[in-house]
Amino acid sequence: MxxxxxxxxxxxxxxxxxxxxxxxxxxxxxxxxxxxxxxxxxxxxxxxxxxxxxxxxxxxxxxxxxxxxxxxxxxxxxxDDLSEAYLGFIQNIFQVFQPALKKLQGDEPIILELYKIMNNIKISLTERRNEKFYGSIARSIMKNCDRVNDVKRFNREADNFWKTAIE
Structure with missing residues (x-):
């Protein structure tokens, strides 16, 4: 960001x-x-x-x-040929966090829902990681990228993000 x-x-x-x-x-x-x-x-x-x-x-x-x-x-x-793919990946990740952020920053008390909110984020991120779903923009750009090493780097960095976010 x-x-x-x-x-x-x-x-x-x-x-x-x-x-x-x-x-x-x-x-x-x-x-x-x-x-x-x-x-x-x-x-x-x-x-x-x-x-x-x-x-x-x-x-x-x-x-x-x-x-x-x-x-x-x-x-x-x-x-970087994949700079737009990185932004697409960030967009994909933010779509997971956005509903939780709205709820957390809202006016309603949410202390009793906090575990559920955080667990839903973890589940969603885990599913995306398991499916290697980087978002449609990232997927499209990587599909058209001829530089295999750049795509591998992207995959590795996305996996590192997911690992850190989930743990």
Missing amino acids: TSKIQIYNELSQPTLGIEQLKEFFDWMDMEWSELLRHAVNRRLSLLPAVDQLLRNFTAIKSYFLSKNHVALHLRMFFE
């Missing part, structure tokens, strides 16, 4: 950056929309922010790769 925040920060600092990005959207014949900012203390903003980044990924990727001066980690992220 750090990359999403850094992408937003990179674009929101100078007015010139936003104007250049708008030009990329026009050039790619895509409708411009302001990037959603993730509020650090509100986890509910993560999924909509990732959704929007994925919807506009082609234009945003082109924008960052066309710049002469961009943070190295952002350049490396966008040069």
Whole structure:
């Protein structure tokens, strides 16, 4: 998620950056929309922010790769053939957490439901891990990727995430 925040920060600092990005959207014949900012203390903003980044990924990727001066980690992220797959995987994972986060951040007392909520997350993550379900976006991109080692790296990193999240 750090990359999403850094992408937003990179674009929101100078007015010139936003104007250049708008030009990329026009050039790619895509409708411009302001990037959603993730509020650090509100986890509910993560999924909509990732959704929007994925919807506009082609234009945003082109924008960052066309710049002469961009943070190295952002350049490396966008040069990675599977960067969109990683975002798709994050979107897939956030869809598991989003209902629980809504419940946990709601106004209703949930102390008696806490175990059930957390156990449901664990069950859902375990099922996705067992089925190797990375999400439809990630699956589609990996299916079309010719670089077997990159796909293996993605699978390994996703498995490590699931292992950590489940334990």
